[in-house]
Every structure is written in C-alpha cells, then in structure tokens.
Amino acid sequence: MSTGAGGKEPSIRRHARRENRQRGRLQTVNTEAIKEQQIRSREEREQKRARMDGRHEFLLSTIAERLGLTMDEAEDFMLDGDQLNAFDSFFAQGGRSALIFFYKETKPEEGTGGTKEKCLWVTDGTKDPYSGCCMFFVRPNSSKPITMLNIHQEVYFGMLDSNGEGLLGAIKGLLDLVFIPALERNEKWGDLSGIEAQQVKQQFLGKLSSFVGVLANAQASVADAVKLSRIENEKLLKLMTLSSSEILSSMNNQDIVVAAENIAMKWCHEIEQILTESEQMRKEADDVGPKAELDHWKKRLARFDSLTACVKSSECKTIVNILIGAKSKVLKVSKYKLH
Structure with a gap:
C-alpha cells in the first residue's frame, strides 16, 4: 500500500508540472x-x-x-x-x-x-x-x-x-446669428437689381425669419413635452425585453405585480396633474395678439401628443397587461388614464 501511495504522488506532481508548462506556453x-x-x-x-x-x-x-x-x-x-x-x-x-x-x-x-x-x-x-x-x-x-x-x-x-439646447436650438442659432445677418448685408442677388432685388430680398428674409420662429416654437414644445416617470424596478425592466408568453408566466410573481401597481399609480397621478393644469384658466395681458394665442394652442397640442405617445408606449402596455393578468384592483383606477 505504501508503494502504491508513493507511486501516486509523483504522478500528481508530474501532471501539475505539465499543466504549468502548458499554461506558461x-x-x-x-x-x-x-x-x-x-x-x-x-x-x-x-x-x-x-x-x-x-x-x-x-x-x-x-x-x-x-x-x-x-x-x-x-x-x-x-x-x-x-x-x-x-x-x-x-x-x-x-x-x-x-x-x-x-x-x-x-x-x-x-x-x-x-x-x-x-x-x-x-x-x-x-x-x-x-x-x-x-x-x-x-x-x-x-x-x-x-x-x-x-x-x-x-x-x-x-x-x-447646441449649448444644451439640442439640435433645434443649434440650427436656430446658426440661422439667427450667422446666416440672416450675412444675407441682410449682402447687396448682390444674382441677376436681380434695383427695386426688384430689394423686394425679393425682403420677402426671402421674412420667410427665413418666420422659419426661425417655427424652430423656436418647436424647441419650446420639445422642452415642454410630457415624460412620465421611468421604470426603475429591475424585474419590471427585464420584462420589457421578454416575449408575451414569458410576461404572462411572470404575472403570478407577487413582487412583479406590486411593482407594476406602484408605477401605474405613479403614472396616473402624473397624468391627473397634467390634465388639471391644462384645464386651468390662462391669464394673458390685454395686448396679446392672435399669434400668442396660436402659439399657446400649438404647445398644448404638442404636450398632449407627447402624453398620448407615452400612454401608447410598449412599457405602458406591458404594465397594463400585467395588471389585467393579475386582476389587480389598481386597474379600475388606472383604466381610463392608461388606455
């Protein structure tokens, strides 16, 4: 027995040395x-x-x-x-x-x-x-x-x-601070001359300035766009990448259902605040003209469009499906807001 044990130990050492050499190579x-x-x-x-x-x-x-x-x-x-x-x-x-x-x-x-x-x-x-x-x-x-x-x-x-103002702000700044002043100083307008050149110049610069105004309104609308709270629960985030069958199988998980209920109630509260703000009366000065009124309704339309996009997003639909599958009581509260 001692010979067998003595013969086994050298074999182990030989294997270890061989592995070390291979690892070194x-x-x-x-x-x-x-x-x-x-x-x-x-x-x-x-x-x-x-x-x-x-x-x-x-x-x-x-x-x-x-x-x-x-x-x-x-x-x-x-x-x-x-x-x-x-x-x-x-x-x-x-x-x-x-x-x-x-x-x-x-x-x-x-x-x-x-x-x-x-x-x-x-x-x-x-x-x-x-x-x-x-x-x-x-x-x-x-x-x-x-x-x-x-x-x-x-x-x-x-x-x-952009200086933090996004692409729309960058384009607006380039037109407003560079191109329009340069065009205003430009005296040559191709084959045009005299009164005709001045009329074309004023017409073109007027439309270009209006376009800058459109960019400013679009920038304001983007800045005022509705963004519901992001999903932070890791289990819910993981569900967003799964198939419908996998989502259905997870509805028996009480932790996931509770997390879905919490984010749904949070979204409902945020939507209710947005709707309440939109119904409040707007106070304007007496000298405000139709352009200011038109800009107001454009911004309001953009705000509701962004809210609609949030409600129709895949994340929102997944949360609603979880609530439906779990027959959650929260569904009664959120149904008219998240559908």
Missing part, C-alpha cells in the same frame, strides 16, 4: 500575439499618417482650434478606422460636397478621479446621434479637386453647437 503565445497586433496597429497608423498632407492639416487645425485640442489629438482621432477615406472623397474632383465631424466629451463618474474622455469622428449625419457639437466643411463647387492652392477659397467651415 499559452501565456507566452498570447503575449506574443498581443505584441504582434500592437506592432501591426502602429504600422497601419503610420501608413495612414503618411497619407496626410497640408489639406488635412488645414481642416484639422481649424477643428482643433475650435475644440481646444492639440493637432496630435485631432490627428490621432482621424487615424482610427477608415475615416481618411472620407477626406480623400472630399478632396477629389466630383467627390462628396461636405465633410461632417461630431465631437463628444464624456465626464468621468463621480469619485473615480478620472479625466474627461474626448471623441472626434467623421460622420455622414444619418446614423450617429447628434452629440451636441457638429463641425462641417462644405465645397459649393465639386467639379474641381481641392488642393492646397484653392482650399482657402473653395472650402467653407461651419459649426453647430
């Missing part, structure tokens, strides 16, 4: 693979950097100055992915007519002691959400290529900065 292979990947990544970035010339520097220096970035930071952002292809198309004869950049800063979480994360990227504006800061270069004439000799005359720069 795997770690070596992984480390070498990571190093090779890093080397390839650096080589690719240097190849991309070699493609950049004075035209890239002209555009990026403008952006870096506006954002408070260094040129090295701006260049490093552009070396990610295939973003330089967008520059090539913008510079080419018959290429794209605009080059759009989004910029975003992410604040570190409280207590982490980290620094703000910055991100700058090229976009076509159709897939990425507006980040609050957009810069763009446009070339009105794409029939000839952009060179260092003509880039100063052929390329124009613009910027949309």
Whole structure:
C-alpha cells in the first residue's frame, strides 16, 4: 500500500508540472500575439499618417482650434478606422460636397478621479446621434479637386453647437446669428437689381425669419413635452425585453405585480396633474395678439401628443397587461388614464 501511495504522488506532481508548462506556453503565445497586433496597429497608423498632407492639416487645425485640442489629438482621432477615406472623397474632383465631424466629451463618474474622455469622428449625419457639437466643411463647387492652392477659397467651415439646447436650438442659432445677418448685408442677388432685388430680398428674409420662429416654437414644445416617470424596478425592466408568453408566466410573481401597481399609480397621478393644469384658466395681458394665442394652442397640442405617445408606449402596455393578468384592483383606477 505504501508503494502504491508513493507511486501516486509523483504522478500528481508530474501532471501539475505539465499543466504549468502548458499554461506558461499559452501565456507566452498570447503575449506574443498581443505584441504582434500592437506592432501591426502602429504600422497601419503610420501608413495612414503618411497619407496626410497640408489639406488635412488645414481642416484639422481649424477643428482643433475650435475644440481646444492639440493637432496630435485631432490627428490621432482621424487615424482610427477608415475615416481618411472620407477626406480623400472630399478632396477629389466630383467627390462628396461636405465633410461632417461630431465631437463628444464624456465626464468621468463621480469619485473615480478620472479625466474627461474626448471623441472626434467623421460622420455622414444619418446614423450617429447628434452629440451636441457638429463641425462641417462644405465645397459649393465639386467639379474641381481641392488642393492646397484653392482650399482657402473653395472650402467653407461651419459649426453647430447646441449649448444644451439640442439640435433645434443649434440650427436656430446658426440661422439667427450667422446666416440672416450675412444675407441682410449682402447687396448682390444674382441677376436681380434695383427695386426688384430689394423686394425679393425682403420677402426671402421674412420667410427665413418666420422659419426661425417655427424652430423656436418647436424647441419650446420639445422642452415642454410630457415624460412620465421611468421604470426603475429591475424585474419590471427585464420584462420589457421578454416575449408575451414569458410576461404572462411572470404575472403570478407577487413582487412583479406590486411593482407594476406602484408605477401605474405613479403614472396616473402624473397624468391627473397634467390634465388639471391644462384645464386651468390662462391669464394673458390685454395686448396679446392672435399669434400668442396660436402659439399657446400649438404647445398644448404638442404636450398632449407627447402624453398620448407615452400612454401608447410598449412599457405602458406591458404594465397594463400585467395588471389585467393579475386582476389587480389598481386597474379600475388606472383604466381610463392608461388606455
């Protein structure tokens, strides 16, 4: 028996040594693979950097100055992915007519002691959400290529900065503070001249100013839109991603039913407040004209539209279905408000 035990222990040690050697070899292979990947990544970035010339520097220096970035930071952002292809198309004869950049800063979480994360990227504006800061270069004439000799005359720069007012506020500010004053000072209106030019100018500027007013009203309506309280219960949040059959099977869970009742009652209280406020009389000065009255009803319509969207949302329907399945007493209170 002692021989058997003595023979077993060396075998265990041999297996342990073999596993340690295999683990060491795997770690070596992984480390070498990571190093090779890093080397390839650096080589690719240097190849991309070699493609950049004075035209890239002209555009990026403008952006870096506006954002408070260094040129090295701006260049490093552009070396990610295939973003330089967008520059090539913008510079080419018959290429794209605009080059759009989004910029975003992410604040570190409280207590982490980290620094703000910055991100700058090229976009076509159709897939990425507006980040609050957009810069763009446009070339009105794409029939000839952009060179260092003509880039100063052929390329124009613009910027949309929401300053916390959203996309509508950014567009309104650009029109109100840049384009309208520039057009008002412009004396040349194509082939038009004299009285005819002045009439066309005044008519166009009037419509443009009205459009700015529409943007202002739309911005106010968005700011005044109804938003019911968000669902914070983790079990309820999980239900929002499940199928109808899975939701039905969870209705026997008393914790879920209670959480659904609580959020339903909270929503009902919020809706009741909104309806009460809408029925209150509005006090206006005697000199208020029809435009102010029209703006008031537009905002009120937008507010009720947003409330209707909340009630018809998938989250609200799921909560109502849970109450129906559980035959909750809360359903009698919430039925006329959440349906």
